[in-house]
Amino acid sequence: MTFTEPLLSVVDLTMTFPGRRRSAPVRAVDGVTFHVAAGETLGLVGESGCGKSTTGRMIVRLLEPTAGSVTYDGRDISHLSQRELKPLRQDLQMVFQDPHSSLNPRQTVARIISDPLLVQGGSAADARKRVAELMELVGLIPEHIDRYPHEFSGGQAQRIGIARALATGPRLVVADEPVSALDVSVQAQIVNLMDRLQRELGLAYLFIAHDLSVVKRVCDRVAVMYLGRIVEIGPKERVYAAPAHPYTRALLSAVPLPDPAAERARERITLHGDLPSPAAPPPGCAFHPRCPKAQEVCRTGTPALRRMEPGAARQVACHFPEAA
Amino acid sequence: MGAPEPVLSVRDLTVTFPTPHGPVRAVDGLGFDVRRGETLGIVGESGSGKSVTSLAVMGLHTGASVSGSISLGGRELTGLPERELNRLRGRKMAMIFQDPLSSLHPYYTVGEQIAEHHRVHFGSGRKAARERAVEALAEVGIPDPRRRAREYPHQFSGGMRQRVMIAMALVCEPDLLLADEPTTALDVTVQAQILELIARVQEERGLAVIMITHDLGVVARVAHEVLVMYGGRAVERADVDTLFAVPAHPYTRGLLDSLPRLDDSDDEPLRAIPGSPPSLLAPAPGCAFAPRCPRLADAPAQERARCETELPLLDGPAGLPQVLDSSPKLSASFEQGGPPCTGGTPMVACHFPAYEGVAP
Ligand SMILES: Nc1ncnc2c1ncn2[C@@H]1O[C@H](COP(=O)(O)OP(=O)(O)O)[C@@H](O)[C@H]1O
Ligand SMILES: Nc1ncnc2c1ncn2[C@@H]1O[C@H](COP(=O)(O)OP(=O)(O)O)[C@@H](O)[C@H]1O
Ligand code: SF4
Ligand code: SF4
Ligand SMILES: [Mg+2]
Ligand SMILES: [Mg+2]
Numbered sequence: 001m002t003f004t005e006p007l008l009s010v011v012d013l014t015m016t017f018p019g020r021r022r023s024a025p026v027r028a029v030d031g032v033t034f035h036v037a038a039g040e041t042l043g044l045v046g047e048s049g050c051g052k053s054t055t056g057r058m059i060v061r062l063l064e065p066t067a068g069s070v071t072y073d074g075r076d077i078s079h080l081s082q083r084e085l086k087p088l089r090q091d092l093q094m095v096f097q098d099p100h101s102s103l104n105p106r107q108t109v110a111r112i113i114s115d116p117l118l119v120q121g122g123s124a125a126d127a128r129k130r131v132a133e134l135m136e137l138v139g140l141i142p143e144h145i146d147r148y149p150h151e152f153s154g155g156q157a158q159r160i161g162i163a164r165a166l167a168t169g170p171r172l173v174v175a176d177e178p179v180s181a182l183d184v185s186v187q188a189q190i191v192n193l194m195d196r197l198q199r200e201l202g203l204a205y206l207f208i209a210h211d212l213s214v215v216k217r218v219c220d221r222v223a224v225m226y227l228g229r230i231v232e233i234g235p236k237e238r239v240y241a242a243p244a245h246p247y248t249r250a251l252l253s254a255v256p257l258p259d260p261a262a263e264r265a266r267e268r269i270t271l272h273g274d275l276p277s278p279a280a281p282p283p284g285c286a287f288h289p290r291c292p293k294a295q296e297v298c299r300t301g302t303p304a305l306r307r308m309e310p311g312a313a314r315q316v317a318c319h320f321p322e323a324a
Numbered sequence: 325m326g327a328p329e330p331v332l333s334v335r336d337l338t339v340t341f342p343t344p345h346g347p348v349r350a351v352d353g354l355g356f357d358v359r360r361g362e363t364l365g366i367v368g369e370s371g372s373g374k375s376v377t378s379l380a381v382m383g384l385h386t387g388a389s390v391s392g393s394i395s396l397g398g399r400e401l402t403g404l405p406e407r408e409l410n411r412l413r414g415r416k417m418a419m420i421f422q423d424p425l426s427s428l429h430p431y432y433t434v435g436e437q438i439a440e441h442h443r444v445h446f447g448s449g450r451k452a453a454r455e456r457a458v459e460a461l462a463e464v465g466i467p468d469p470r471r472r473a474r475e476y477p478h479q480f481s482g483g484m485r486q487r488v489m490i491a492m493a494l495v496c497e498p499d500l501l502l503a504d505e506p507t508t509a510l511d512v513t514v515q516a517q518i519l520e521l522i523a524r525v526q527e528e529r530g531l532a533v534i535m536i537t538h539d540l541g542v543v544a545r546v547a548h549e550v551l552v553m554y555g556g557r558a559v560e561r562a563d564v565d566t567l568f569a570v571p572a573h574p575y576t577r578g579l580l581d582s583l584p585r586l587d588d589s590d591d592e593p594l595r596a597i598p599g600s601p602p603s604l605l606a607p608a609p610g611c612a613f614a615p616r617c618p619r620l621a622d623a624p625a626q627e628r629a630r631c632e633t634e635l636p637l638l639d640g641p642a643g644l645p646q647v648l649d650s651s652p653k654l655s656a657s658f659e660q661g662g663p664p665c666t667g668g669t670p671m672v673a674c675h676f677p678a679y680e681g682v683a684p
Contacts, residue, residue: 047511153600183369183538185616188582188596195593210511217584217594240586254516256541258583260564263545270520271513274481 005074006035007204008059008172012068015054024279028054030228031068033305038171041198041205043219043236045212045251047275050225052208056174059206060094061085072172090120090168097177099157103149109135109160110145116167134163139193155186162193166201174206179214191217212255216240221313224248227286228278230305234314244308244321246293285319293320329398330357331499331532332381332417337392339376339385348604350376352556354392355638358500361526363533365547365564367540369601373556374536378504381534382419383409397499415445417500418493422508424485428477434461434488435473438495445496460491464521483514487521494525501526504536519546540583544568552576555602555612558638562670572672574619611636611675619676630675638673 015029029051036042044052057063059070061077069078077088093116096102103112113134114127122130132142138159149157158178165173175194179187191214197203209215215222216236223233224245232245243249253269271290276282282289288298297319305317339351351373358364368374380390383401394401396416401409421427429437438457442448448456454473461469464487477485486506493501503522507515523546526533535546543550543564550567552560552575560573571577581595599616602608610632614620620631 047513155600183601184540184579185369185582185597186600188584188594189598191584192593192596212512213584213586216586217588217590250513252586254512255586256515256519256539256545257586258540258544258568258580259587260544260547260568262587263541268516270516272517274483274514275511 007038007073008036008206009071010034010055010059010068011071013055013058013065013070014067015051015058015063016066019279026279027228027281028278029058029065030281032225032228032230033068034223034230034233036172036204036206038204039198039202040221041207041219043215043222044206044208044225045210045215045222046225047210047251049275049278051228051278052210052225053176055225056094056176056206056208060092060174061088062094086119089116091170091172093165093168093170093173095158095161095165095173095175095178098181099154099161100149102161103157103164105149108146108148109140109152112149112160113164113167116164120168130167131163134167137166137197138163139189153186154182155189158182158190159193162190162197166197169201170203172204172206174208176208177210178207180209180211187214194218212240212252224251227276227281229286229317230315231287231318232314232316233305234308234312234316238314242322244314244316244323245318246291246320246322247287249322250290250292285317295320328359330359331397332358332534333393333395334381335393335395337377337380337390337394339373339380339388339390341388343605345605349607350388350556350604351380354553354556354558356551356558356561358532358534360499360532361530362548363526363535363546365543365550366534366536366553367538367543367550368553369538371601371604372553374538374553375504376556377553378419378502378534378536381502382413382417384413411445414441414498415496416498417502418496418498419502419504420486420489420493420506422505424482424489425477427489428485430477433474433476434480438473438488438492441492442495456495457491460495461488463494463525464488464491465517466491481514482510483517486510486518490518490521490525494529497529498531500532500534502534502536505538506535507542508537508539515542522546540568540579552579555607556604557612558671558673559613560670560672560674561638562672566670572670572677573613573674574617575613578616578618609633609635611673619674619678623676627676634675636673636675638671 011033013029013032017026017028019025032055034042046052054063058065065078069076072092110128110131113131117127117130132145135142135145140156140159152160179190182190198205207215207218219236221234222236222239223230226247232239232248239248243252250269250271257263269292273290284300285298285303288294303317303319305315308314308316335355337351337354338349341348341350354377356364366374379385381394390402396412435454435457438460439453442453442456458469458473461473466472466484466487480488507518510518522533525531537543547564550562550564551558554575560576567576571580578597582597584594597616602612608614614631620628
């Protein structure tokens, strides 16, 4: 392992939303720490409401963290103003889940993809040329440059979203559920596209998704979130083959496998109950009301995210982790 | 093996919507059976006609013309007067949807709604119906059912709401449960709970279940028999083991190949199906999958012409049984305890089907 400075460092990142009306404030993200190296993919998984999108939005600074820091390329960007952020925008881009609703329906593809270029102060003619190149790069037909989003299928619209994110030559792309809204047959196209772009352009991804099979396919390392916190993080081979946190185990065992024989042979851990509200997280280990391994200490003591053993790449937040 | 009488039998179901751009045939010539205690999985991508099919079975289409035969417990439903249909709907067959909120009234407690449903179909008294509602909530695993019966839908989580819908469906003791993407909006741990619940009540009551989903994993987990839809038509129908081990239709095979899997090596790129699902507005004369079909791409011109002009019908092709017998993956699957399906021979709608199995 080389100890070069990571491209992105997130330390104790926290987001507390004020409660709507008279309800309690929501700590959507609660002290999240991780790093992303240049050119690598970190997968971020967890069930809805666990704080994945909020984490992603703080990293690209669509949201300002209420505590903790985001360091990009050695610079703390947690509290930069919009004006200070402007030059950074070319480096840090985001791809969203719903391809159609994230594209302005009244703008042509040329306009949508060139917008970030023009914001950075390029000429219109250069921008148009670059848009055609980008369309080709993401597998769209450059002749369709003057069409509107509704003329494209969901998969093609997601390609437009990716081309827009790539326009300024970013080094880090936060992709928030980029294939979740797509049909399986189209999902695979976009996953392959993102894979190829990463290799060709040396991109780093923070790949957010709730689908563990997709994340396994795309990432180098994976972080599992539960109620605003990371419960396990490590190299994907290890986490998937031998999950150490009871929640990771349950999550993996709940994923239906497209193989009837394997499904029948499988022993499943069924969790009881629902996800608690992040406005009123359980004390101690937030997973304890649903955890099959919970002990008395879990009700009171919050487990910190710790290395499985000294020097290990994998970290887990549990008083009784499974042996690695 | 003598197959038991199907609870539901659908033949040549066709549903056409009039639209400003011309008629849209959303479902075309569909046929299937579901038996007591069995689950038919209907799988397909968005727009393939799954929901239109389930609404047709429930007799819920208003603006569309529906033809073909839908027979429930031996009784023909098409052409039945609305009042009769209303009586059967909910009583003999019940449906649950992806979004329970769309079928629950926000201003009544869930207990009142389930009780009302029971009263309408059984003419039961208020008190008895309320008791039945509480029992039904208990049966679907809602803790503290008596108290929860007095709460409103918005006070329930997504998973609990789906349980409420299942309770409502079961309170009239139907023979058939139609579940249209019942877990698509739920998280995977909650999905597992709901699928387990459906399996349990199915076993206890011998329910026939139609599980509609886009998720091949869900189908593999719950279905006995599977119908794959593409562009409003059935492209393949087989027992679950055969379908997953030796998919015969290039589309089924493409779907299985394109899935990222937990038990995969991750090294090779996914085998994506090129292109996107077909438009129903201007259906091609031949096979709807032709523009995306890899088998067609490699075929000689003459075969290509056939695919592009002649509609393939759902058929059990000759030679299938031998291929099935010699599939090691399939026999392993059967030995391992897979239920041989009562639905008959696998069928495929393709001019050039091949039984080559999923890519290793
Ligand atoms: N703008 C907001 N105001 C208040 N609460 C919010 C806001 N955005 C998200 N939340 C809450 O924060 C939690 C985490 O949300 P999110 O990051 O979107 O989760 P995920 O992407 O993992 O599904 C949820 O409980 C959500 O309701
Ligand atoms: N009321 C309607 N009018 C016109 N077209 C419709 C209507 N309802 C559904 N369709 C069309 O029928 C096709 C199948 O839809 P549906 O059964 O909802 O697909 P899915 O398989 O995703 O459930 C879609 O292409 C849809 O556009
Ligand atoms: S700390 Fe306790 S409750 Fe939390 S995951 Fe570990 S064993 Fe379960
Ligand atoms: S009929 Fe022809 S085009 Fe259609 S699936 Fe079969 S081989 Fe492909
Ligand atoms: Mg999200
Ligand atoms: Mg549908």
